Amino acid sequence: MSPGVSADGWRIYRRLLGYAGRYWYLLLAAAIGMVVEAAAAGAFTLLMRPMVDEAFVARNPEVRLALPLSVLGLFIIRGLATFATDYGMARAGRSVVRDLREALLLKYLRLPSARFDAEPVPALVSRLNYDTEQVSQASAEALKVIITDTLTIAILIAVMLSQSVRVTLAMIVVVPLIVAISGYVSRRYRRINLGIQDGVAQMAQSAEQTLAAQQEVKVYGGQAEEASRYSALANRNLYLNIKVETTRAAASSVVQFLAALALAVILFVAGREAIKGRMTAGQFVSLMTAMMALLPSLKRITNVQSAIQRGIAASERLFSVLDAPEERDTGSRPLARARGEIEFRDVRLNYPGQQRPALDGVSFIARPGTVTAVVGRSGSGKSTLVRLIPRFYEPDAGQILLDGVPLQEYRLADLRRQIALVGQKVMLFDDTVAANIAYGAQSQATPEAIRRAAEAANALEFIERLPQGFDTRIGENGALLSGGQRQRLAIARAFLKDAPILILDEATAALDSESERLVQDALAHLIPDRTTLVIAHRLSTVEHADQVLVLDQGRIVEQGTHAELLARDGLYSHLYRLQFRETEGA
Structure with missing residues (x-):
């Protein structure tokens, strides 16, 4: 479960992922690609140790050709894995959006007419267009980040442990703080994104109403009033989006500060280990490479909470329609042609x-x-x-x-x-x-x-x-x-x-x-x-x-x-x- 996703949110997210299950072959290809991507990141950091210790310290001529070729081959494999991941997740994600849109439109046509009296058509269209796009980001792009970066972090930490347990444990102290921040940011994102999606529906309704009545608006001089009405909705939406971005930027800055703190701890402990002869230059470079590779993954996992919560909020709105009672059709009597009484x-x-x-x-x-x-x-x-x-x-x-x-x-x-x-x-x-x-x-x-x-x-x-x-x-x-x-x-x-x-x-x-x-x-x-x-x-x-x-x-x-x-x-x-x-x- 992603940090900060509530039990209710996880239930909704699991249901959303269920729509992707029919594209298991694409997800399998993507999953293999993710594993290879993460493994390649770990392998590259491991190569730093022999590169420094053998090439620069021991000046061993045998590694002069082998190490560059190893790096080249590693990145070719990683490139192929990235393509498989991106294609598989994109194809599965867009297919889920298509399926949801088809299911939603079919559901609309099966709802009682009273539903259309209670909810304006632009709000229904907003679900069909905007909400399903948010679902795409949550079901494909966010899932890719969560899996790939979680695997990458796990493998990089394993690499770091293999180089120095003491240094790695000193760095891991800050991880609970990062998880706590992610949880807070996630809950805040969900609250705000529900408001954003309602606001988008209201903006669509206001715009459609104004443009459909453009002649009446002109004749009765209502341009300023309609522009003001739409502006108020747009400003509210802007305010909510700024809140999302402010939260994201603040969380990202704090995470980067914690990462810098972890780096400072590594430098301190690594220096002490080197003085005592328990760490080589190659081990230190390998640790630092792994640490620097961790930072983007940590940042992406923190930022992806916004996409996940937007997707959960959108899914909640979509499922509220898909779960709504349909027109009652309990009759069983066939009727070829009525007399008409x-x-x-x-x-x-x-x-x-x-x-x-x-x-x-x-x-x-x-x-x-x-x-x-x-x-x-x-x-x-x-x-x-x-x-x-x-x-x-x-x-x-x-x-x-x-x-x-x-x-x-x-x-x-x-x-x-x-x-x-x-x-x-x-x-x-x-x-x-x-x-x-x-x-x-x-x-x-x-x-x-x-x-x-x-x-x-x-x-x-x-x-x-x-x-x-x-x-x-x-x-x-x-x-x-x-x-x-x-x-x-x-x-x-x-x-x-x-x-x-x-x-x-x-x-x-x-x-x-x-x-x-x-x-x-x-x-x-x-x-x-x-x-x-x-x-x-x-x-x-x-x-x-x-x-x-x-x-x-x-x-x-x-x-x-x-x-x-x-x-x-x-x-x-x-x-x-x-x-x-x-x-x-x-």
Whole structure:
């Protein structure tokens, strides 16, 4: 165990090293290289004795050629060993980083949606990028230093003992002090590095938020405020990094002072041994060479505590995600294609930290092939309701049934295959038009099927005008397309999936009149023969729904057709008249 690593830290570090176990062949090659490196360092110091005693004192001509060739051969072997060590550890370390990143991204995709509500995406990305890099340093670079330099120190001390036990024991007196300093520095590093990694995540979040809203920042004159916010986070991170470097520099200086103290002790005791005839000049030079070779190893072992503790702190953050509970998928009932009858029975849902329930006693039935519109004021629970159907969230009470079976009894992947989702905020990927339409489980769709889906979604006309047609890359989240074009690609994706349940979450709310007309026309072709749930901001778009659910503060306060609800002169009628007046005023 590295000095200063706590039992808990060692447990985390052992688990991290477990990821490197699958690359045992690389680690074995590196380990052999480390042993040879350390042995070469010891052998070189041993060569100093005959070099001085035979070549300079006894003036023996036989060693004139042998000793230089021995040194040359020794360093060739050491060079090969260093290459094996560096390559093996680097390859294993980078492989561990790759494996952790893959495991982390896969884990993110299996976490409940509530996790993404509680933690901002930049913080999640920081774990994926920054924390895994710290793990690389701890699992490869730091491990190399610990093993190589520990072996080197052990072999050099053995060499020194072979030359003079008295002198070596006098020097070893300072070793407990160096170990104590390493332990203190290690504990301090871990505390500070946890703060640094949290700070990096906060900086990433602040920067992403500012740059994503750069137009609003400019229009409302928020440049100074955002720069100040980021500057405060950057300064805190600077302060913590300076604390790390100050601790490292101070520890290194103290260790070097202790090493100088040990050197002074060696000189004193060695001088006395030489006067008494118990030490030759060659032994003294060999001892001094070993002592000078020890100093860099001692310094590196002291400094490496920072990398180890950064790695442990990063691993702790990574493992907190990897150990987090995943979406519940305990169902065993297969589902090829649902009829599409959806029933809510007294469903209640509370978000963590919220006093008022997001949904409270919601009950309704959506018959197969019908359109159910969900309307209400902002924050009334509309989006929450439809997100319970793909089980993005789990209700706290009540039941949701599909074709008379509770959702939890279906296999999660089978359930989600029954659902197509088109939202106001369309998510597209930095890929081709065709890849965005034939996404996920539909990736094997034929070009003809993709073209038919695009045509049905009124997207073919603009796709054919793109430089490479269906093979045109559209940028991050479809940055090269307009809002209406992005929405029609999302509809084409839903056409291609051909799911029996369709969820439209304010799919036309942010579109201009022309784009809305094209999207509404595409939706009119998509909706028939599916169970459709429509969250509508513009109430004029739900006039032909089979039933309208009016939500207020998480409860269904009205239910019926558009005409029935207008006749009741309740909340729906009030909202409709408000929108009608706004339209008239416009």
